[in-house]
Amino acid sequence: MQAHSSTHVSCTALSFSWPDGTPVLDGFQLAVGPGRTGLIGTNGSGKSTLLRLIAGELAPAEGTVRVSGDVGYLPQNLVLDTALRVDQALGIDVRRAALHAIEAGDTREEHFTAIGDDWDVEERAHAVLGQLGLGSIGLDRTVGEVSGGESVLLRLAALLLSRPDVLLLDEPTNNLDRYARQRLYAAVGSWPGVMVVVSHDRELLERVDQIADLRDGEVRWYGGALSAYEEALAVEQEAAERMVRVAEADVQKQKRELADAQVKLARRKRYGQKMMDNKREPKIVMGARKRAAQESAGKHRIMHTERLDDAKERLSEAADAVREDDEIRIELPHTKVHPGRSVLTLRDLRMPYGSGVEGEFTAHGPERIALVGRNGAGKTTLLRTVAGLLEPVSGEATAHVPLGFLPQRLDVLDDGLTVVENVARNAPDAGNNLIRARLARFLFKGARADQPAGTLSGGERFRAALAALLLAEPAPQLLMLDEPTNNLDMASVRRLTAALDSYEGALIVASHDQPFLESVGITRWLTLGEDARATPGTGPSRWTS
Incomplete structure (x- = not known):
């Protein structure tokens, strides 16, 4: 598909508020032309909401959204039905079935109608899957057999196959390993139409044509990629x-x-x-x-x-x-663990879905362990097993100190409760005033602390979940984070890095964000391999690509 000069997105006098009355956009104006646009801004500025309005998932209270052509949308928190076959997830199952029927001798008109002009649908599907590094995934497999990162690429493959005029991507590199990220970067770099991508991934934002900075309900435009924007x-x-x-x-x-x-x-x-x-x-x-x-x-x-x-x-x-972007200001509790003390023991651990750790692995004192590996290697499964959320198939995973676990999906929050109420659940002896004072350091001040968790943006939800974890009683001496930078803007990632510098307990971080891992002072790298064995490493050279 060739990009046409007429292909664009326009928002005129757009206003939107959440059901509780929290305003997001008021009289908002936007005009996006051809090319790749990186949409940036602090957490809670309305980036994801704007994409949902453009995609038609939300309706504005006032104003209009106009899009020339078809829209393809990749949401931040993607949930695919695990029972779907891959060809169904790609949206080609009907055409593929019709093609196979004709090849088998069934020449009914309905099959030709279903196919239209798309006789090479299977070849195109395999080509797009191969382009994204999913060539080994068969069209008849189910979505439940692929990892979370692969399901993101699978959804992107479906969008590429449908060839929309406007492509909207919301934090597309979340949950992707380095290999998958490189595939996605290449797909973004070769996209010929209109693209709007919300991301905090520096490498991805170096591949856009212009930056749109959403701040205080208005967009300012900067030509060039992220580095040019930062210089300007x-x-x-x-x-x-x-x-x-x-x-x-x-x-x-x-x-x-x-x-x-x-x-x-x-x-x-x-x-x-x-x-x-x-x-x-x-x-x-x-x-x-x-x-x-x-x-x-x-x-x-x-x-x-x-x-x-x-x-x-x-x-x-x-x-x-002069900008004074709010950043998370965390005073981590005193959680000192002496170097000689064991905080975690894994012994001959076999976990659900086939992954495991052979022999014995022990974490001591204030160690900082990076848990890395390809999508589907079992990183999240290992953390959930240690946290007691999954039962091991055999062997043991024993934590010897109080632990806190922040999962990828941030599902530690009750959506029906406010931020204050969520924190109070984990710290029943802390008074309301003390909780509010502590929450202010996580940028939940005044009425913001009374927002229901279900109305929070991705970045706000991360802050609320982190607050509930770190303000718990007793405070965690083993802190486990699963892809913690996924929903944070760049300023908050820097602040989180600074905050973790003051943490005195043991830290285990599963992440594909190598710059972040290196910035938090990792002392050991634990790589989960395709053979379902954990291999301790001593540095980033153990990174699997």
Whole structure:
């Protein structure tokens, strides 16, 4: 499919609020032309909501969304029916069945109608699956037989096969290993039509043509990829900070001039009063002089006050142009574990779905272990088994200290409860005021802490789940995170990295985000291989690609 200049997305005077009244967009305007657009912004700014509005999954309260052509949409939290066959997930099952029927000699008209002009549907399907590294997945297998990362690629394959005019991708690299990410990067790089991708993946955002920065309900456009955007933003911010310094100096100057004027006026007043007291001039002349002085003083004071107010307004405008993006500020509880203490033992562990750890594996003290491997290797299964959510087939997985587990799906929250209520469930002895004070460090201040969990954005949900985990009593001395950076903007990833630096317990992180893993001071790498054996490693060289 060739991109046409007419292919675009436009949003006009768009307004949308959640059922509880929380506003997301108000009078929003957007026009997207051909090419690949990276949509960025802080967590909760409305990126995923905007994609859902464009895809038609949500209806705006006011305004219009217009799209030229067909829309393909890959949501952030993809759920595919595990009972579906792969060809059904790809949307080609009817055409494929008709093709096989004709090949078997059944020449009824309905089969030809079903196929239309798509006689090479199977070849195209195999080609797209091969392009995404899914060539070994047969069309007759079920979705339940593929990993979470493979199911994301499978949904992307379905979109590529349907050849939409506009492709919307919401955090598409979440849950993908390095190999799968490279496949997705290549697919994005070769996309010929209109694409809007929401992501915090730096490598992916280096493959877009322009950046749309969604902030305070408005979009600002920057030509080029992420690095060009960051350079332009740095120049903007430097200029904005310079304007703040100029405006601050002007405010101080106006304050001094106002103070000087008031001193001079006070002196004049004292002099005039002295003249009246000494009766050196006729009373009528002194009265006229006093009225004139008061009028002049009033005008002088008003002039300097207005100048000061103007200077303060310019300072406020300059300050508004300087970004102070809220970031997670976490004070992790004191969870020190001495180096010699065992925190976890795995012994001849066989887990559901065929993966396992042979022999004995022990984690000690404040170790930081990266759990890596290809999609489907069993990383999530291992963490869920250690957390007690799955029963091992044989062997044992024993935690010797209090543990906390933050799963990929963030399903530790009760959607019907507020953020405060979710945290209170895990810390029943902590008072409401204490919980609210702690939640403020996770950016849930005031009414935000009373939002139902079911209305939170992906990034907000991560913060709420992390708060419920870390503010629990007792605090976890073994912290297990499954793909923790999936739903975080780049500022929050940096802050999470800084916060984990202060954590004194043992840490096990399953992640495909290698820069993040290296930034949190990993001391050991545990690679789950295709032979279902865990192989301890000593560094990123053990990474499977």
